[in-house]
Amino acid sequence: MPKTITVGPGTAAGRGGPPASLGGLLREWLPRQRWFAGKDRPVTDLSVLHGAELFPGCLHLLVRASHAPVPTPGGTPPPGDCYQLLLALREQLAPRLEQAFLGRAEQGPFAGLAVYDALHDPRSAHLLLERLRHPGAAGPLRFEADPAVQVPGGLPPRLLDAEQSNTSLVYGDAYILKVFRRIQPGVNPDLEVSAALAAQGCTRVPAPVAWFGTSAPQPATLGVLQPFLPDATDGWTLALRALAAGEDFTAEAWELGRAMAEVHLALAEAFGPAGPGENDRTAQAMSARLDAAAHAVPGLRPFVPGLRAAFGALATCDAGPPAQRVHGDLHLGQVLRAGRDWFVIDFEGEPSRPLAERRAPQSPVRDVAGMLRSFDYAARQRRPWRPEWARRCREAFCAGYAARAGWDPRKKHALLRAHETDRAVYEVLYEARHRPDWLPVPMAAIKRLAVWGG
Numbered sequence: 267m268p269k270t271i272t273v274g275p276g277t278a279a280g281r282g283g284p285p286a287s288l289g290g291l292l293r294e295w296l297p298r299q300r301w302f303a304g305k306d307r308p309v310t311d312l313s314v315l316h317g318a319e320l321f322p323g324c325l326h327l328l329v330r331a332s333h334a335p336v337p338t339p340g341g342t343p344p345p346g347d348c349y350q351l352l353l354a355l356r357e358q359l360a361p362r363l364e365q366a367f368l369g370r371a372e373q374g375p376f377a378g379l380a381v382y383d384a385l386h387d388p389r390s391a392h393l394l395l396e397r398l399r400h401p402g403a404a405g406p407l408r409f410e411a412d413p414a415v416q417v418p419g420g421l422p423p424r425l426l427d428a429e430q431s432n433t434s435l436v437y438g439d440a441y442i443l444k445v446f447r448r449i450q451p452g453v454n455p456d457l458e459v460s461a462a463l464a465a466q467g468c469t470r471v472p473a474p475v476a477w478f479g480t481s482a483p484q485p486a487t488l489g490v491l492q493p494f495l496p497d498a499t500d501g502w503t504l505a506l507r508a509l510a511a512g513e514d515f516t517a518e519a520w521e522l523g524r525a526m527a528e529v530h531l532a533l534a535e536a537f538g539p540a541g542p543g544e545n546d547r548t549a550q551a552m553s554a555r556l557d558a559a560a561h562a563v564p565g566l567r568p569f570v571p572g573l574r575a576a577f578g579a580l581a582t583c584d585a586g587p588p589a590q591r592v593h594g595d596l597h598l599g600q601v602l603r604a605g606r607d608w609f610v611i612d613f614e615g616e617p618s619r620p621l622a623e624r625r626a627p628q629s630p631v632r633d634v635a636g637m638l639r640s641f642d643y644a645a646r647q648r649r650p651w652r653p654e655w656a657r658r659c660r661e662a663f664c665a666g667y668a669a670r671a672g673w674d675p676r677k678k679h680a681l682l683r684a685h686e687t688d689r690a691v692y693e694v695l696y697e698a699r700h701r702p703d704w705l706p707v708p709m710a711a712i713k714r715l716a717v718w719g720g
């Protein structure tokens with residue numbers, strides 16, 4: 267198999283479809299993946315930024331999907347995104363791998379071979395862990411590990427069956443490897459932040475034990491291995507369970523608030539506070555995001571003036587707590603409860619934002635707002651929806667947060683409202699792109715938040 271890969275252009279493909287190169291297969295398959303970000307824009311070109319055989323029968327590719335430039339009020343979005351793919355090529359496709367099948371390459375160096383997503387294949391998953399267990403380089407790829415941790419070999423892999431922005435493999439219920447899908451140049455905050463918090467002695471975040479990245483075409487993080495918490499349940503599942511059973515969730519919400527304040531304090535310690543929040547700049551950025559979202563989702567447009575008022579109110583309120591590194595995409599699915607303890611995962615920030623923006627210091631109120639929105643999301647999963655349940659959880663979360671942080675988010679009313687509005691706007695865009703059926707959930711919040719004082 268050649269070490270340098272040419273994807274080639276290609277036409278529509280599929281089993282029984284017209285002849286296709288690897289490019290044709292990717293053009294069909296890529297936009298259907300949950301983690302593909304450009305679903306709302308046709309792909310105009312696919313090019314390989316890096317491609318090599320990682321181990322026999324498995325290609326490692328960084329593929330750029332280009333889109334026609336579409337100017338929006340927030341500026342013209344980048345003309346494309348880079349994705350990480352691991353593709354296995356075999357003569358025969360095992361029946362259990364059907365769902366990972368891209369098709370058969372009918373042209374080029376792989377003609378006749380079945381092509382599928384290697385992360386679904388236990389053999390490839392095993393070899394990937396072996397690569398991480400033995401740090402070193404493979405072309406521009408670099409595999410690194412914490413020398414203090416010995417990850418055992420032979421742990422059986424399973425693909426995590428979750429709706430995700432990335433793809434995760436669990437090894438022997440002991441470790442979880444997150445393979446980043448959408449790659450941006452620079453260190454990924456999920457690795458950067460969890461490593462910094464571990465160095466700080468913060469035990470609420472699983473510490474990275476191995477990771478890999480690339481030096482070309484630009485340095486970037488590609489994956490992180492962390493301890494897996496086998497007995498943990500995520501906050502979203504727990505909240506829905508409580509709702510279904512008609513149970514109170516305030517004790518859990520209070521503890522979650524306290525845990526989050528602890529993580530914020532550790533983040534401020536690890537990265538340093540960045541000085542007072544700059545409300546003017548924050549309001550401008552929020553307004554620009556609102557314009558871009560309203561451009562993409564027409565249903566938002568009637569609410570724009572009301573929502574903008576929430577951002578305008580930032581001009582007259584106090585700056586609030588200093589800006590610092592934050593989680594950036596906090597919701598109930600990003601917190602895990604094991605025993606009586608809450609853990610926080612996935613410090614990547616909102617996946618659609620540029621990396622520099624996600625790594626920039628921001629108000630911790632942003633994370634508080636993210637979690638408050640999540641209680642609202644949970645309460646709206648049942649009919650009739652349960653606003654009282656959400657209200658009590660929101661109160662309890664803030665009270666728990668205040669008990670540890672030394673300041674109470676509820677006393678930062680205008681700041682909290684602006685961040686909640688910004689978050690709901692993000693959610694509208696997220697749902698419109700990824701789960702249109704869920705759009706009514708953030709839209710209900712938009713309607714409430716657009717009425718000042720409501």
Ligand SMILES: Nc1ncnc2c1ncn2[C@@H]1O[C@H](COP(=O)(O)OP(=O)(O)O)[C@@H](O)[C@H]1O
Pocket residue numbers: 426428429430431432433434442444472492493494495496498500599600602611612614
């Ligand atoms: N350390 C861990 N222990 C147990 N489960 C985990 C761990 N990390 C992630 N998970 C599970 O994997 C899911 C997806 O992880 P996450 O980091 O949010 O991925 P993504 O960025 O792709 O959304 C989480 O909702 C959780 O159920």
Ligand SMILES: O=P(O)(O)O[C@H]1O[C@H](CO)[C@@H](O[C@H]2O[C@H](CO)[C@@H](O)[C@H](O)[C@H]2O)[C@H](O)[C@H]1O
Pocket residue numbers: 429430431432502595597598599600612616617636639640641643644693696
């Ligand atoms: O994939 P990530 O976990 O990084 O986050 C993205 O997907 C989330 C959904 O899976 C999305 O969260 C939204 O839906 C949740 C319920 O599924 C809800 O609890 C959150 O409050 C709501 O924001 C998240 O916004 C998105 O970045």
